[in-house]
Structures are given as structure tokens and as C-alpha cells.
Amino acid sequence: xxxxxxxxxxxxxxxxxxxxxxxxxxxxxxxxxxxxxxxxxxxxxxxxxxxxxxxxxxxxxxxxxxxxxxxxxxxxxxxxxxxxxxxxxxxxxxxxxxxxxxxxxxxxxxxxxxxxxxxxxxxxxxxxxxxxxxxxxxxxxxxxxxxxxxxxxxxxxxxxxxxxxxxxxxxxxxxxxxxxxxxxxxxxxxxxxxxxxxxxxxxxxxxxxxxxxxxxxxxxxxxxxxxxxxxxxxxxxxxxxxxxxxxxxxxxxxxxxxxxxxxxxxxxxxxxxxxxxxxxxxxxxxxxxxxxxxxxxxxxxxxxxxxxxxxxxxxxxxxxxxxxxxxxxxxxxxxxxxxxxxxxxxxxxxxxxxxxxxxxxxxxxxxxxxxxxxxxxxxxxxxxxxxxxxxxxxxxxxxxxxxxxxxxxxxxxxxxxxxxxxxxxxxxxxxxxxxxxxxxxxxxxxxxxxxxxxxxxxxxxxxxxxxxxxxxxxxxx
RNA sequence: GCCCCCAUCGUCUAGCGGCCUAGGACACCACCCUCUCAAGGUGGCGGCACGGGUUCGAAUCCCGUUGGGGGUGCCA
Numbered sequence: 364x365x366x367x368x369x370x371x372x373x374x375x376x377x378x379x380x381x382x383x384x385x386x387x388x389x390x391x392x393x394x395x396x397x398x399x400x401x402x403x404x405x406x407x408x409x410x411x412x413x414x415x416x417x418x419x420x421x422x423x424x425x426x427x428x429x430x431x432x433x434x435x436x437x438x439x440x441x442x443x444x445x446x447x448x449x450x451x452x453x454x455x456x457x458x459x460x461x462x463x464x465x466x467x468x469x470x471x472x473x474x475x476x477x478x479x480x481x482x483x484x485x486x487x488x489x490x491x492x493x494x495x496x497x498x499x500x501x502x503x504x505x506x507x508x509x510x511x512x513x514x515x516x517x518x519x520x521x522x523x524x525x526x527x528x529x530x531x532x533x534x535x536x537x538x539x540x541x542x543x544x545x546x547x548x549x550x551x552x553x554x555x556x557x558x559x560x561x562x563x564x565x566x567x568x569x570x571x572x573x574x575x576x577x578x579x580x581x582x583x584x585x586x587x588x589x590x591x592x593x594x595x596x597x598x599x600x601x602x603x604x605x606x607x608x609x610x611x612x613x614x615x616x617x618x619x620x621x622x623x624x625x626x627x628x629x630x631x632x633x634x635x636x637x638x639x640x641x642x643x644x645x646x647x648x649x650x651x652x653x654x655x656x657x658x659x660x661x662x663x664x665x666x667x668x669x670x671x672x673x674x675x676x677x678x679x680x681x682x683x684x685x686x687x688x689x690x691x692x693x694x695x696x697x698x699x700x701x702x703x704x705x706x707x708x709x710x711x712x713x714x715x716x717x718x719x720x721x722x723x724x725x726x727x728x729x730x731x732x733x734x735x736x737x738x739x740x741x742x743x744x745x746x747x748x749x750x751x752x753x754x755x756x757x758x759x760x761x762x763x764x765x766x767x768x769x770x771x772x773x774x775x776x777x778x779x780x781x782x783x784x785x786x787x788x789x790x791x792x793x794x795x796x797x798x799x800x801x802x803x804x805x806x807x808x809x810x811x812x813x814x815x816x817x818x819x820x821x822x823x824x825x826x827x828x829x830x831x832x833x834x835x836x837x838x839x840x
Numbered sequence: 841g842c843c844c845c846c847a848u849c850g851u852c853u854a855g856c857g858g859c860c861u862a863g864g865a866c867a868c869c870a871c872c873c874u875c876u877c878a879a880g881g882u883g884g885c886g887g888c889a890c891g892g893g894u895u896c897g898a899a900u901c902c903c904g905u906u907g908g909g910g911g912u913g914c915c916a
Binding site: 389390391392394395396445448449452453456460461464490491492507510512513516518520521522523524525526528530531532535550551552553554555556576578579581583585586587613616617618620622623624626627643644645646647648649650652653654655656657659663704706707708709717732736769779780781783784785787788794795796797798799800801 | 841842843844845846847850851852853854855863864865866867875876877878879908909910911912913914915916
């Protein structure tokens, strides 16, 4: 999620300022990156709609260039060979962190260049460390403002491992120069890498890019967002039916705000308003409830036909077939269904769930709804359902005339319309809540409506004879 | 341990010395609308971490305390 936010801000900056968004996969760590992980990253970025102008480049492919940069620094005396084993240094570090900081350098100085050359020629393994110069390293961070580090606090970082592979900090510097990167926007966890990279750029004679650091995203417990917090990867939200535009909108609002009360923003709206100056330095908590609310807002304004494919994806195969079938015989039917449901759903997944009663004749009746609207007065419910069936059967099947018919019936029976509507809703959807009852009837059509009422009458009869016996237990649909 | 950063309602945030008896949004509660559920409308609950300064005047500036985060790798 943090990576997605970083990608988004980079993209927003590039689009806002007419820049070039370059995608580079930093896979310098041999063991810890796989094709699957790369695909997941690419999929996520694509899903969000963050189109890149260059790349994807893979850092691993530049290893030769990285290596020659490291060697150059070594020959120029800006780096040195380190024959100290990683284990030995680690032991010192555990005991005395201050001593460990300059230990490799001191050992190298003690060794002397002649001896160092000899041991290297002898095939002894060594790492190459950058010789951090004295002084101070400062930069004007695009988010943090002016930042400075005393070089004496920066260790002589390894730039080439003893196995000859480059490390991240060297690779980044080498690549940024090679790709003419002008702006580096990344997580706050990289601030302490920045002086190292600036120093390397200067040693290599590169133009130093602008840096900006983004605050972290935390879980609800205030700890860094991780797997423990449930859904933390984009794919999981995609699966639930969160819209990319909602995710982008939400992520943009984490650590940034337009400075106005506007919250529901489109992607072009975000591009138009985005600026680094308004990025906060404070980490923020990922609140998935607000994400879902935002998604609901975007859902509500999205045309139903654009939602159709997404809803279809959320449906089980059987229901999807049914939906396709209905739509073929009655073009636009699915769009009308989605139009009815989208305003009461927060995710596309919820639309799918709510669509079920419309796509499957075998309803599953919600026990609470049955108890409330049928069970309390089975005899009355039967009478009402029968009356409704008779009154509605000959009616012209439009919302208007169905409403006239039903309200007329209620009046002639001397009951409130709700007395008819509630049992009817259970009969038609199995639920206590649904879209407007007349819209439901029109969408279902006369045949399905009437047969569902018939079936309901049979079920309620069962309730009448034995109120303790639920229809589900008796094997009724 | 050492270095760096941060600190406004539970959460996301507006605020950049007087416009603030601190504004908006999510969540929560109530009411309205209403055939239910949503949506929408109205209202409510709720916050400047603490202590010192500076100033005629501090949420806003300075210092300290506390709390949180990041870094401290032959990880990225």
C-alpha cells in the first residue's frame, strides 16, 4: 500500500508538472525478488491507472555499469577494499556501534594500499566501501524542507559486495544518473539513505536530483502497515470491488490534501490540484471504512453500463450466466438492475450480493425478515399476498400503475401500504431490505413476481399451521 | 545506545500570530424524508499531548518533557 501511494504521488507530480514518469524495479536483492512479485507490482500500478512513460527498467540489468562505477571510485581513492568479514563487523557493532562505524576504514588504513593490492591479487574476497568524506551533507527536501546530516555519522557504506554484486545505494545512484532522473519521491524510510546517495553522486560527478520524502502509512493500531492488519495489498481491494479511482482518491488524501473541503475527487481533479508543497510530514492511518465510503461515492456517480463488466466479474458463474441470459432477451436489463443497486452499495462486491435475488428464482429467505413480516401474523400475510396477487395480475406492468394498484388495494382493505409492501418484499426478494418495491416488480417482470407471490403463500401457510416450524427446516426453498 | 522526523476530534484533515468560543470529512447518535435499505437533509457527540517562555495577543513562534514514527545491514 505504501508503494502504491508512492507510485501515485510520483505519477501525480509527473502529470501535474509535465514530467516523465519512469518505472524502475529495484531488484538488486538477488534472493528477495521474484517474477511473481514484479508482476504483482506491475498489476497494481496498472490497476490504479498509473501509466508510465518509460520502463519498466530492472535494476539488476545495470549490474555491469554499477560495478564499473564502484571500481572507478576505488581507483580514484574515493572507496576502499574491505577485507573485514560481515560477521566480524556485526559482532563489533553489537558491542560498540560507534566503533563499528569507522572500523573497516581503520582496518584498511592499517593494511595499507600495497598490502591491500597484494591480498586482492591473491584472490582474497573483499567488499568495496565508499569512503565518506568529512563535512556535512544537506539538501532541500521537496517535502521536509532543508535537511542536513553530519558526515561523521554516516558509515562507509558497502557499494560492491564481496560476491561482486552492487548494493542498492550504488545502483540507485548509478541508475538515476544514467536515466537522467530529476526527481526522486520515495518513502520517509529513505531519508537516511539520501545523504549517502548525494555523496555518491558528487563523488561520481553526477548531477544530484531533487529529493522528496513521503510519510509512512500506518495500520489502525498506529504501527507500520503490515500483513497483520488484514487487507494491505491492492489486489485484495480489487477483489472486493473497490474502484481504482476510489483507491487513487483515498491514497491521495493520505498525507496530502487540496487545502479545501473537497474530498471526492476524480483523477484529473487530483492532477490539477496536486502539489508537493501540501504534502504532510506526518504519517497517517489507513482507514478502510473511509475508503469504502469514498468508493460508494464514486460508485454512485459512475454510469451503470461502465460498472457492468465489474459487477459481472463479482458474480458466481451460475448467476453471471443468468444475468447474460436475461440481458440478451431484454437488452439493458442488467444495467437497470445495477442502477437500482449501486446507490445502496459501497463496493462492486456488494452490488453482486444484492443482485442475487434478481438472478436466482430459488430465494434464500432471511429468517429475521420472515419472522417479522410473515411470522407475526401468517393469516394476515396470506390474505394480503392473495389480495395483491389478484389485484396486480391484470395490471399494466409499470411502476406507476403497480403503485396505483397497490395503494388502491391498501385503501380498500383499510390498511397502510406498508402492510402490503413488507410481506411482498420478503416474497419477492427474501429480504427485509431492497430497492423500491415497484422498481423491484418491474425489473422482475410479471411472471416472476406472481410466481414468487404464489410460492410465498405456500410457505406462509406452513408457518400458519406450525409457527415454530421454519420453512428452511422443512426443506422449502 | 546514537541520529533524524512528527504531534489539531477515535480516524483523514483545514489552520501557516489576531478572521478560532478551532472549520470540514469518515465513523457514531438523534431527527427529517420515506414502502424497507441506502442516498440526501438537519442537528449532536468529540480535538489543539503536557510544561515553560516570546508577544498587547498563540493551535499557529522558541525551549523542554512525554508519546509516536523512521534510520542505524555485504536489505531495499
